[in-house]
Each structure stands twice: as structure tokens, then as C-alpha cells.
Amino acid sequence: MLEKNLAVYPGSYDPLTNGHIDIIERGLKIFDKIIVAVLKNPAKTYLFSLEERQQILRSIFKDPQKIEIDHFEGLLVDYVNRKGINTVVRGLRAISDFEIEFQMAMMNRKIEPRIETIFFVPSDAYSFLSSKLVKEIYQLGGEVGSMVPQIVDLKLKEKFRQQK
Numbered sequence: 001m002l003e004k005n006l007a008v009y010p011g012s013y014d015p016l017t018n019g020h021i022d023i024i025e026r027g028l029k030i031f032d033k034i035i036v037a038v039l040k041n042p043a044k045t046y047l048f049s050l051e052e053r054q055q056i057l058r059s060i061f062k063d064p065q066k067i068e069i070d071h072f073e074g075l076l077v078d079y080v081n082r083k084g085i086n087t088v089v090r091g092l093r094a095i096s097d098f099e100i101e102f103q104m105a106m107m108n109r110k111i112e113p114r115i116e117t118i119f120f121v122p123s124d125a126y127s128f129l130s131s132k133l134v135k136e137i138y139q140l141g142g143e144v145g146s147m148v149p150q151i152v153d154l155k156l157k158e159k160f161r162q163q164k
């Protein structure tokens with residue numbers, strides 16, 4: 001039996017930002033439960049290991065009945081099928097996200113027509129925020145504590161202190 005009120009929110013979360021949290025909170029207005037699925041792509045280099053990325057998420061979201069933290073490797077549709085989920089949640093920031101998100105949603109639909117992708121638009125405070133930008137700022141010695149959870153702020157400072 002497929003669970004109707006369950007959705008998966010896949011992503012790299014390298015690291016988690018307040019933009020991701022905003023999308024998860026909006027998602028919970030519609031879905032009973034969201035599985036935050038952290039992607040492990042062996043072809044990609046991450047700043048935070050899979051374990052670190054999941055640990056950060058687990059320290060923020062403590063109710064597994066509502067928000068479950070998981071990970072996956074390979075095709076999202078395979079993961080979604082394994083879990084028996086109908087819906088994929090993604091975030092749409094400024095126009096730049098549209099093309100790639102549209103391509104991905106269409107491709108996933110081609111492989112598995114059953115799956116629907118639902119997009120949430122973040123608060124405008126986060127519409128220009130990305131994990132990539134956050135990493136660049138900390139790497140250059142800056143900080144954006146209002147854009148990431150406190151644990152991420154601390155961990156980013158730690159990472160870049162270690163690298164110096």
C-alpha cells in the first residue's frame with residue numbers, strides 16, 4: 001500500500017541551510033511526514049561527509065514521526081519506489097532553479113510516471129541562499145549565522161579552521 005501523505009525531500013544538504021528548513025516546514029503543512037533523503041553521489045566531492053550531513057539534520061529534526069532522516073545512492077526513482085512513496089518535494093528559489101528542476105522532474109516522470117514532484121517556494125529571505133554560497137563565504141572567513149542553524153555555523157567555522 002502506498003502512503004498518500006508521505007513525501008521525500010531529496011538533496012545534498014552540504015550543509016543544511018535555513019532555506020532547506022523553510023521548505024521542510026512548508027512541506028509539513030501538506031504532508032503528514034517528510035523523509036529528508038541525503039544524496040550520496042560518489043562522483044561528487046562534499047565538504048561534509050554523509051554521516052555529518054545526516055547528523056546535522058538529526059540534531060535539528062527530533063521527531064521521526066514527522067521528519068525522518070535517511071540517505072540514498074543512485075537513482076531517486078529507485079529509492080522512491082523502494083520506499084513506496086508517491087511524491088517528491090523540491091524547493092524553487094529564484095528563476096535559476098527552474099530549468100534544472102524542471103528537467104529533473106520530467107526525467108523522473110519519464111522513468112516512473114507514478115511519481116509527482118511538488119515545489120515549494122521559500123520565504124524571500126532565503127530565495128538567494130544556497131549551500132554553495134554559504135560554503136564560499138565561510139571559506140573566505142565570512143559568516144552568515146542568520147542563514148544557517150547554529151550547529152552548521154559552528155561546524156563550518158570548525159571545518160575552515162582545520163583547513164587553514
Ligand code: ADP
Pocket residue numbers: 010011012013014017018019020023089090091092093097121122126127128129130131
Ligand atoms: P541538490 O544537490 O539536490 O540541489 P541541495 O541540498 O542544494 O541539493 O538542494 C536540495 C533542494 O532544496 C533543491 O530542490 C533546492 O532547490 C532546494 N533548496 C536549496 N536551498 C534552498 C533555499 N534557500 N530555498 C529554497 N529551496 C532550496
